[in-house]
Amino acid sequence: MSYYLVYDIGGTSVKYSLMDEVANVMESSSFHTPEERDGSIFELLIHTTESFQQRYPLSGLALSVPAAVDVMSGYVHYAGQITDFIGKNLKDELEQLGIPIELENDANCAALAEKWKGHAQDCNSFVCVTIGTGIGGAIYLNGDLYRGKKGMAGEVGLMYMNASQPIESTTFSRLGSTWNLLNRVFIKTGERVSGEELFERYYRGDHRIVDEVDKFFDTLAIGAANLIHTLAPEKILFGGGISAQPNFTNHIKERLDHMSPGLLDLTQIDVCKHRNTAGQIGALYHFHKMKKK
Template sequence: MKKFIVFDVGGTKVKHGLIGEDGRFLEKSAYPTEREDLDRFVADMVEAIRRYRDAHAVEGIAISLPGYINIDTGYSEKAGAVTALHKKNLKEILEERVHLPVEIENDGNCAAIAEKVSGNAQDCDDFICMTIGTGIGGGIYLNGDIYRGRRFMAGEYGMMITYLDGGTMRNMHETSGTASLVFQYRQLKNLQEPVEGEKIFAEAKTDPDVKALLDRWIGHIARGVYNLVVTLNPEKMLIGGGVSAQPYLIEEINRQLEGYEFWEDFKIPVVPCKYRNDAGMLGAFYHFQKMRRKRQAER
């Protein structure tokens, strides 16, 4: 069986794994993301690749990366929080170092691709995927294919302005990412130590102040969902990222949407992604397969 190395680069950690040609994961792990030093970022990735290749015959490397990615060349105009990769070409860097084919796609697009190929959007030609992590990402499917935009920047709805606070505009990255939720919770509880999102959801069941904070945070997400749905009129809205495993998140988004005046006219299913934290890696693998077929056909 052919095997492939997959990466999902996030602002906090780099998830990676070994996947078979049937799309099943054989191994999975993660390491902290080096966001600012290019040499260290590449060294960390090359070391992970080396460990897999020491034990397995590997056919290629598929990467899910934040930011504006030219899928044909691998060039990143911007790479989200991973500033080391701004205006860099990770595909060229890695192929020169490890001598394996590399394909790279935007992380939100990867999540959408995974859901379209084998997840909760297999029956849809037009749908939106929103991923909730440190910030907000996502992908848009129109007429059965990813819509990337003129400069590979479509789907960056984390940049949507969803809140005006005393004259200051705030986008969805600032209001709706899990980093925002954790920051607000730590302020409420006067905490210095890190906090996991699961703790906040659990505590909201018994603490009215935490529940109010959580519902306000979910309200920012619901506004973003509403704006996207009334703009694109898709068949389905999928919510991804690790936090989508919390049933209350999806329930509360839908509850709040019911309060919007015109939601009844535009209403569609708002459901969790099937793959959650694995969507980026799996979607990168599916993208790799498609790009390999494309490049072979062009020869």
């Protein structure tokens, strides 16, 4: 059996698992992402990996990172919250581990997880839209990921949604992310609510909540329509914790059908199968793909 250590690196936490070659998990844990941004993230990754190397003959290290990366070299062109990664070659930073290392953008890893073991196994072209603090995206076209120049393709959260308003306040992320939705509800009601409570009150008809959630779904539908008109994918898959809400896709499909009934004939709207483990599964799949190359 081959063993792989797989990391899903986020702005607040780093999840990691020991996996076999087909992504069965044998051990898993996490640690807080260092806030200091002083390079200690590399020390933690090295220390954690070395502790596993003492117990298992690791065949490789796979990383899902919130960054635009050159997957061949391991160089990070841009990273959001993990500023330690910007301008660094992660393969070089971790080379002392002495094992093969591969890394990929986190949204791309979510798409690869769906292609390998999720709801896109039968798709040749699809788009993943991940909803959380912001909105991320990954584009899978003609049988492979489309990364674009410097790995910047798929940054759908930066799409502008309303030219008549200030640009920075009308991006897809600002209008369609979970964090911004909950923040707008807080500004309107003075209450901090969870996603679960938000939807409970939405379905009860709380008028202060209904307007904001309706605008949220309007935004997701408009973003989906733009992606369909641009790429005509077989599927658009929505991920993130909020996508687990009942009737989530129905709200988007109803709006798309109202905009243009033909859109749903062209592209299927669905949710991602994998949520918390998507980054790790996709990172391992990317590792295998790179080794074959």
